Amino acid sequence: MRIVRYHAHGSPEVLVTEETDLPAYGPQDVLVRATAIGVDHADVQRRRGTFPLGAPSLPHCPSTDVTGVVEAVGRDVQGLAPGTRVLVWKAPAAYADYVAAPASRVLPLPDGIDDAEATLLGSTGRVALNLLRTAAVSAGESVLVHAGAGAVGHIAVQAARQLGAARVIATAGSEEKREFVRSLGADHVVDYTAADWPEQVTEAAGGGVDAVLDGVGGKQLLTDVRLLAPYGRLVVYGGSGGDTVQPDLPVLDLLGMRTVTGFSMPAVLEHRPRQAQQAVRDLVRMVTDGSVRPVIHARVPLTEAARAHELLEERRTMGRVVLVTT
Ligand SMILES: NC(=O)c1ccc[n+]([C@@H]2O[C@H](COP(=O)([O-])OP(=O)(O)OC[C@H]3O[C@@H](n4cnc5c(N)ncnc54)[C@H](OP(=O)(O)O)[C@@H]3O)[C@@H](O)[C@H]2O)c1
Structure with missing residues (x-):
């Protein structure tokens, strides 16, 4: 599968596409084939090495919200079957064709929300x-x-x-x-x-x-x-x-x-988990009844992640930028 990561901090060109194995998943994890991957302002600051809370260790692939389809589940996972369309909140190594994440971060998606728009239900x-x-x-x-x-x-x-x-x-x-x-x-x-x-x-x-x-x-x-x-x-x-x-x-x-x-x-997730989860349920309701409209500024191919970062750095975006895998 393809993964986009960087081996040194710097300008958007440090983001390179590489081939790697599918991520390993444990008994409580879910393996998801990604379709849309949110790009966060913090991804840009971490790539530059200027994130106020510290720089990640290298090489690094950003952790962000991913929408996709369940490919496989760990043996202890219940209620999530292969083929289910899901949102993964803050998936690790997320600029990739597949992500593995704990089932507690995986939410089945209702119909009527586009994959790219659904990434906005996660952290953002x-x-x-x-x-x-x-x-x-x-x-x-x-x-x-x-x-x-x-x-x-x-x-x-x-x-x-x-x-x-x-x-x-x-x-x-x-x-x-x-x-x-x-x-x-x-x-x-x-x-x-x-x-x-x-x-x-x-x-x-x-x-x-x-x-x-x-x-x-x-x-x-x-x-x-x-x-x-x-x-x-x-x-x-x-x-x-x-x-x-x-x-x-x-x-x-x-x-x-x-x-x-x-x-x-x-x-909030650590100390008020119910408040955090309630927000997602409320947002799903607001988006499906049309009272909140998630806006996607651009859908950028995964292999052009550097362009997505440039859009954020140039301060041109309205709504969210997402990477798409197809
Ligand atoms: N505390 C948390 O848990 C948490 C969670 C998620 C995000 N965040 C933070 O929330 C902030 C906003 O995130 P976001 O995803 O909404 O980012 P975003 O879509 O990139 O929006 C950031 C906005 O900041 C403004 N801005 C002002 N100076 C800028 C500069 N020098 N370069 C780029 N933009 C500049 C821009 O609007 P104008 O051009 O209109 O000024 C831009 O639209 C980020 O700092 C992010 O790290 C915090």
């Missing part, structure tokens, strides 16, 4: 819904979603409305992206490359913002804190902006009943 969509729940967004509130055209952002914009948010405000870095985010139902979309973006957000919210989701990070985190209404919540979940220097948290600014929380999906 689950992150979006869990972010909103961590921010405790409730009916009638205002929500600011930074990078609203991104893979996580575009689901968060739509799901915020489903959770009852009265005003959904988003930021995006180009007019094309802002138009896209408006088409998803955001009430206001702000150009956060403009110097007065904080004032534009305040005007759109009619005052302070109740909840802010920030996966871009850097200096704007300080501004986010100051944009919060009393009892407002900022949830920080990533650093796609690439700033390596983190701002000091202005603790005195939190005295106005403001809260800042860090978010990690692996931590």
Whole structure:
């Protein structure tokens, strides 16, 4: 089978396609023939060697969400038969024709969701819904979603409305992206490359913002804190902006009943597994009833993974990029 990996950190060209054996699977694992493979911003940062939580050991093949068909199951696996169409959440060595993963990460897929779109139900969509729940967004509130055209952002914009948010405000870095985010139902979309973006957000919210989701990070985190209404919540979940220097948290600014929380999906899965699983069930319902529309920016052949990484690095994507095996 084909596998795409890198033997050194660097530019997208370090991603090379190689031939290898099918992955081994144990008694509690499932072997899946992949059809669509999600590409994450973290894959790009890890490939560069700049992921804030550390670089992977080499050679490395990214771990990400994969949709496919069960090829075989380990002897202790129940309820999953060969031929079943499934989503694998965070499959190891995932840029490949086949992946092996514990059955606990494998979810049968309902009809009506395309394979590429279904990859968004894994970490990305689950992150979006869990972010909103961590921010405790409730009916009638205002929500600011930074990078609203991104893979996580575009689901968060739509799901915020489903959770009852009265005003959904988003930021995006180009007019094309802002138009896209408006088409998803955001009430206001702000150009956060403009110097007065904080004032534009305040005007759109009619005052302070109740909840802010920030996966871009850097200096704007300080501004986010100051944009919060009393009892407002900022949830920080990533650093796609690439700033390596983190701002000091202005603790005195939190005295106005403001809260800042860090978010990690692996931590939610470890400590609140039922909350994490509920999010997937809720997302499946929202996608099948049409209230959330997962958007695929591009379907790129597996062997052209470098091109997929370039799209993310060039900051051109709206929704998610997936690799396809056929
Ligand atoms: N904590 C967790 O458990 C968790 C889980 C999943 C993802 N994440 C993190 O969440 C963040 C977003 O992930 P994603 O999959 O939604 O990524 P994505 O689709 O690539 O979106 C990231 C967005 O960041 C914005 N951006 C700002 N500066 C950028 C730069 N220098 N280069 C590239 N993009 C830049 C871009 O929007 P504009 O052009 O509009 O600015 C882009 O659309 C990432 O940092 C990722 O690592 C965290």
